[in-house]
Amino acid sequence: xxxxxxxxxxxxxxxxxxxxxxxxxxxxxxxxxxxxxxxxxxxxxxxxxxxxxxxxxxxxxxxxxxxxxxxxxxxxxxxxxxxxxxxxxxxxxxxxxxxxxxxxxxxxxxxxxxxxxxxxxxxxxxxxxxxxxxxxxxxxxxxxxxxxxxxxxxxxxxxxxxxxxxxxxxxxxxxxxxxxxxxxxxxxxxxxxxxxxxxxxxxxxxxxxxxxxxxxxxxxxxxxxxxxxxxxxxxxxxxxxxxxxxxxxxxxxxxxxx
Amino acid sequence: xxxxxxxxxxxxxxxxxxxxxxxxxxxxxxxxxxxxxxxxxxxxxxxxxxxxxxxxxxxxxxxxxxxxxxxxxxxxxxxxxxxxxxxxxxxxxxxxxxxxxxxxxxxxxxxxxxxxxxxxxxxxxxxxxxxxxxxxxxxxxxxxxxxxxxxxxxxxxxxxxxxxxxxxxxxxxxxxxxxxxxxxxxxxxxxxxxxxxxxxxxxxxxxxxxxxxxxxxxxxxxxxxxxxxxxxxxxxxxxxxxxxxxxxxxxxxxxxxxxxxxxxxxxxxxxxxxxxxxxxxxxxxxxxxxxxxxxxxxxx
Numbered sequence: 001x002x003x004x005x006x007x008x009x010x011x012x013x014x015x016x017x018x019x020x021x022x023x024x025x026x027x028x029x030x031x032x033x034x035x036x037x038x039x040x041x042x043x044x045x046x047x048x049x050x051x052x053x054x055x056x057x058x059x060x061x062x063x064x065x066x067x068x069x070x071x072x073x074x075x076x077x078x079x080x081x082x083x084x085x086x087x088x089x090x091x092x093x094x095x096x097x098x099x100x101x102x103x104x105x106x107x108x109x110x111x112x113x114x115x116x117x118x119x120x121x122x123x124x125x126x127x128x129x130x131x132x133x134x135x136x137x138x139x140x141x142x143x144x145x146x147x148x149x150x151x152x153x154x155x156x157x158x159x160x161x162x163x164x165x166x167x168x169x170x171x172x173x174x175x176x177x178x179x180x181x182x183x184x185x186x187x188x189x190x191x192x193x194x195x196x197x198x199x200x201x202x203x204x205x206x207x208x209x210x211x212x213x214x215x216x217x218x219x220x221x222x223x224x225x226x227x228x229x230x231x232x233x234x235x236x237x238x239x240x241x242x243x244x245x246x247x248x249x250x251x252x253x254x255x256x257x258x
Numbered sequence: 259x260x261x262x263x264x265x266x267x268x269x270x271x272x273x274x275x276x277x278x279x280x281x282x283x284x285x286x287x288x289x290x291x292x293x294x295x296x297x298x299x300x301x302x303x304x305x306x307x308x309x310x311x312x313x314x315x316x317x318x319x320x321x322x323x324x325x326x327x328x329x330x331x332x333x334x335x336x337x338x339x340x341x342x343x344x345x346x347x348x349x350x351x352x353x354x355x356x357x358x359x360x361x362x363x364x365x366x367x368x369x370x371x372x373x374x375x376x377x378x379x380x381x382x383x384x385x386x387x388x389x390x391x392x393x394x395x396x397x398x399x400x401x402x403x404x405x406x407x408x409x410x411x412x413x414x415x416x417x418x419x420x421x422x423x424x425x426x427x428x429x430x431x432x433x434x435x436x437x438x439x440x441x442x443x444x445x446x447x448x449x450x451x452x453x454x455x456x457x458x459x460x461x462x463x464x465x466x467x468x469x470x471x472x473x474x475x476x477x478x479x480x481x482x483x484x485x486x487x488x489x490x491x492x493x494x495x496x497x498x499x500x501x502x503x504x505x506x507x508x509x510x511x512x513x514x515x516x517x518x519x520x521x522x523x524x525x526x527x528x529x530x531x532x533x534x535x536x537x538x539x540x541x542x543x544x545x546x547x548x549x550x551x552x553x554x555x556x557x558x
Contacts, residue, residue, distance in 0.1 A: 082467065105471075112469035122464045126275065138264060139470040183468065 034060040034191060034222050035081070040090035042076055042246075050076040052246040053090070058224065060190070063217045065233050066226045068243035074226040077243070078195045081224075082116060083107050095190065112140055115184030115221075119196035121176045123168045123183075129155060130164040133182045140187055154182040158212060174205030181212055185221070192216060194225045198232065206232060261474065269481025272458075279453055280486060287490025287543055290443035291536050294436060295498040298535070299528050301432040306523050308425055312392055315421075316347075318412040319385040319402055329407050330383065336405055337387055342394035347386045354379045392421050443543045444550075452551035455479060462555045472556050479552045480545060487544025491536040495529070502528060 035058040042051040050073045058064055066074050079085045080092060083099060092099040095113060102110050123132050133154055137147045155164050158178040168176055177197060184192055194213060198206035210232055217223045227233060233240055242250035273280045319337070321330055330348075337346050349357075358379060389398055399413040455462070465475045506522045 084467075108466070108469045108471045110469075111467065116467055122460070122467070124461055124464065135465070136468050138261060139465070139468055139474060141261060144260060187469075 032060040033057050034062075034095055035224070036091075036093040037077075038091040038093065040077075040080065040092060041088050042073075042080055042085060043088045050246050051080070051087075054243075054246075054248060055090075056241060056248060056251065058222060060222055061217070061220055063214070063223045063236075063238045064225070065236075065238055065240045066224065066243065067228060067233055067240055069228070071245075072243040073246040074228075074243055075195055076246075078193055078224075078226055081193060082114065083110060108139075112187060113189055113191060115181075115187070115189040115192040117177065117180045117184050117192065117194040117197045119199035121168075121173075121180045121200075123176055123179055125169050126167070128165050128167050129160055129171070129179050129182075132168055132179050133186050136183045136186050150186055151182075154186040157185075157215075158182045172205070173201050174208060177201060177205070177209050178212065181209070181216075185216060189221070191222045191224065194223070196226055196228070198227065198229055203231075210236065262477075265474075265477035266481050268478035269485060272478055272482045273485055276457065279457075280482075282453075283483075283486045283544075283547075284490045284493070286446040287443060287487055287540055288493045290439050290446070290543075291491050291540060292494035292497060294439050294539065295494055295532050295536060297432060297435050297439075298532055299498070299502055299523075301428060302523050302528055302531075303520075304428050305425075307520055308421055308428070310520065312421055313388065315414050316386040316388045317395070317399055317402065317414055319387060319408055320410040320412075321383060322407050322409045323381050325407050333405055333407055334385060337385060337402055340398055340401055342389050342391055342398055344388040344390040347388075349384045349386055351380045351383050354382045354384065392419075440539065440543070443539070444546050448547040448550045452554070455548075455551050455555055459555045462552070466556070475556060476549070476552050479548045483544035483548025484541055485544070486548075487540035487542070488537070489540075490544070491540025495533055495536050498532065499525070499529060 037054045037056050040051055040054040041049065043049045054073075054077065066077060068074050076085065080087050080099075081094070083102065087099075094110070097110070099110070124135065127135075130151055133151045134147060137150055142150065152161070152164070155161055158181055160175060160178055160182070163171065163175065168179055171179065177200075181192075181197075192213070197213070198209055201209060206229065213223050213225065214236070237254045239253050240250065241248060319333070321333070334346050334348060337343060355378070387398070387402070389395055395414060399411050402408060403411045462475055502525055506525070509516060509522060
């Protein structure tokens, strides 16, 4: 493993912290900016402007909902953060690094800092639960023994230990999304991006997934969730950023704007 | 190292998972390399015929009447010293008459008897000069003609020209065909692998989004392409080996008259080139085809 890779996957071993240390760390973290969008605009080649001058900042350890109607620019914002789309204007700064300065070759190493969960799960259908989680560890070159330990730990955390040998296509939607979360989190990224993670799930499964994301946030991960599920947003009382036609029209703590 | 073996494993798995595409790609490489092998064998045998023809034709040098044997021998020495001359053979008037009788009269005793003991070719002693490179034939003929004591030189300019032209034609046609076949193979395997990859573009996109490097994503597809190339090369080589051996036996048995003046090039000579060339082409085609196809899907 290169020193660059080591640096990227290094995250605090949050499980060993005492309660007091965790609380202290949490309050310190909450003041530290982890993501900043600076006057960000994005226009598709079809001349449709999806984002217009977005400026916002997300601190380490925050749980943020990004809401808005279809076409408001929520997913475009996530895709620019993932480096899938290059901003037409403005900057995205993640953990102090400006995405503008990250070249094609460095992009995979940048992406390893982020865990990503999608509405349609995006799992490798022909592989089992374990293999789907393991691929994220293989990508960063983790050794076999450590890989087995980390994957089993994460599969246990999402409650799928007894199903780890099952092909993912045999699982329910909620279970598949748990696998996706385990894969996103196994490398212990500092940021978890979830694009409509409950979009394909029934209310019960949606609540379970949100509970899981909340747990991960409590363990120290910064969680950014794109959704249009009003009930979840209103019940969870987190920071909510509302987008409309590519612009921020609301940014407040504790509930959804109606 | 762990990811290296993982990539190989995934490449093998991918080949079996996409059976239809793998089968089509192997078929494409097999067809192209089989045609390549057939052309190569044919070309090699053509060249063998040309070499044989070259070695059998020679310039005939006749001497002035009543030239002393010592002068004839001196002319022989001078010819041997000329650049491009392979061998010089003296044909006495007696040998010339014997050859004539055999060729023209087909040993017809009645006809031969009309000549009695007289040798009508008594002034037809000659040298048959073999040359190593047909292109030098006109110069050598001219130089021999200029020697003192030489009456006539039967030049083989027309034959030499034809052999040269035929040699050139065979070379051009074979190079063109082989280049065309390689291009067609690369295009076909690239399209076939691209079809297989487009089915798995979602998988590639997922890998990229979880932070896989291009090398990590590309490697299993390269392994798959190379495997397809190796299998696609092994099949036509095997088929050709059987086919070539049978063709040699068939020609020898069924066409003994052809076999008299033309021996098919032996299998070892043909396959010592066909096997490594096919393996290299197969691997190269597989490598190029898969690398080209996967590149389009890496821009995530």
